[in-house]
Amino acid sequence: MPRTRSSKATQKQVSSSTGTDLNGKAHGPGKGMNTNVEMRRKNASTDSTSQTRHLMASESFSLDDDPPPTPIHNTNTSFSDLPRQDKRNFLLLVLLYFLQGIPMGLAGGSVPFLLKPNLSYSQLGVFSLASYPYSLKLLWSPIVDAIWSTRVGRRKSWILPIQLCSGFAMLYLGSRTTQMMKAASAADGSGIWTFTVWWFSLVFLCATQDIAVDGWALTLLSPPNLSYASTAQTVGLTAGHFLSYTVFLALNAPDFADKWFRKYPTHEGAISLGGYLSFWGWAYILVTVGLAILKREEKTKERDGVVEVYKSMLGVLKLRNIQTIVIIHLIAKIGFQANDGVTNLKLIEKGFSQEDLALTVLIDFPFEISLGYVAGRWSTQYPALNVWSIAFVGRLVAALVAQGIVMIFPPQGTTTWYLLTVIGSHIFSTFTNTVMFVAISAFHAKIADPDIGGTYMTLLATVSNLGGTFPRFFILKLVDYLTVATCHPSASKEPFVAPGGTLVTSPFSCVVEAEKKRCEAGGGTCSTERDGYYITNVICVAIGIITFLTYIRPAAQKLQALPLRAWRLHPNAPR
Secondary structure, three states: OOOOOOOOHHHHHHHHHHOEEEEEOOOOOOOOOOOOOEEEEEEEEOOHHHHHHHHHHEOOOOOOOOOOOOOOOOOOOOHHHOOHHHHHHHHHHHHHHHHHHHHHHHHHHHHHHHHHHHOOHHHHHHHHHHHHHHHHHHHOHHHHHHOOEOOOEOOHHHHHHHHHHHHHHHHHHHHHHHHHHHHHOOOOOOHHHHHHHHHHHHHHHHHHHHHHHHHHHHHHOOHHHOHHHHHHHHHHHHHHHHHHHHHHHHHHOHHHHHHHOOOOOOOOOOOOHHHHHHHHHHHHHHHHHHHHHHOOOOOEOOOOOHHHHHHHHHHHHOOHHHHHHHHHHHHHOHHHHHHHHHHHHHHHHHOOOHHHHHHHHHHHHHHHHHHHHHHHHHHHHOOHHHHHHHHHHHHHHHHHHHHHHHHOOOOOOOOHHHHHHHHHHHHHHHHHHHHHHHHHHHHHHHHOOHHHHHHHHHHHHHHHHHHHHHHHHHHHHHHHHHOEEEEEOOOOOOOOOOOOOOOOOOOEEOOOHHHHHHHHHOOOEEEEEEOHHHHHHHHHHHHHHHHHHHHHHHHHHHHHHOOHHHHOOOOOOOO
């Protein structure tokens, strides 16, 4: 039941040892619908050539000035020792990344859980498409880097309009989300596509903003303190996602609000999705206005060629070793898909409360950070793909353990021992997920060609993200397809029929949520003869075992044994 993550604090360790910033998040980090979102900062190289190019392109560069001091990398400069300008810019980056985390935490974490009582897994599979832009942003990142206004600034040319559009989109969603969610649960299922398009558009805006902020981070901070860029992203994205996922789910839960905030119960959450969206929509607009007025971006003469970047991507993809690792990335996460995308939703369906889920994720969060440090140490002490392979097996075990926990859900509802069991399962699943994530990040950093480091790393991260994103739609569809549930008419002579309901007189399938509600409203009983989740999870794990033994592990061992020159576009070029 691993939660989709933004970069972890431990990734900073990997980046400092390799000279390449790691950019991970936001993903999602949400258990349930989100996948592991691993993103790399474009042109994140901190080598002297890259820094010299940025310095000479800056507005303030002059040959009449004394040369700047040579940057010293891998120093442990504390935040309190940073120059005042770097401190201010660091806090600005944290704020910008935090704003990105707000809608990402909703789209990948909270909203699917709010939709589940009214939607089938197939319909939730449609909504999972909303998270695709973050996994595909490589496709348009060269355009964001190359096209901009010299009057406004290279990064503000994109950040200002994108954030304004995001703010207004959130205001619109906030005012219409209740109606949209009702339409999404309509019997024909057509409303879910409209709802998904809106969230897809919002995530697309966030992904585009992320490209611009990533690039700006490299020039906002002074060269000796560039490592704080990944720290700012870790803090900002994680905090935003945590607020929109864990905190929002708790405040939105009626039981939690009645218990802690009210003298008399109202059976409503302390905050609604519409109100939350509207609040942050205005926050987006206010921050954007402040950014436009108060923050001046240094002008630059540097221009990236769009065609050249796309040619570099194509050149990397032609490498046979890259084609192998691309195949590994595209199939490696199939084994965990049912667990990642369905287990938490199935718990909610069984009767696990929204409040308990928020508590589980809250307790899981510090373990995720601390265990990530251990994963980072292992990835530097041992061959990265060996560590990744061991965690792969552990994650398959975690998927089976999670299924067993769902199967033994207490008939009387959540008990203390069951809650502790769920929490323990989450921690184990998170640990294996984190180890895989950090280990593969370390391997990416090791093999990347320094001549095109940013493009190389972003390409690898995009493929890794896509491997966790594209199967989700089909897995959720498969759960409904394999489920067998029948609505049986009531045996009572005078069954209770809800107002507006139609008396059930003959059996019919009630797999789809709308049919289940029609059954209950007509006085019938919907009984599940076969739960597609269990079969789907076993199929996924079986695929994971087979692909691991027959292809993934042997291929990974061969890739790990290759010399670094085997990963270069021009292996014979002088270094």
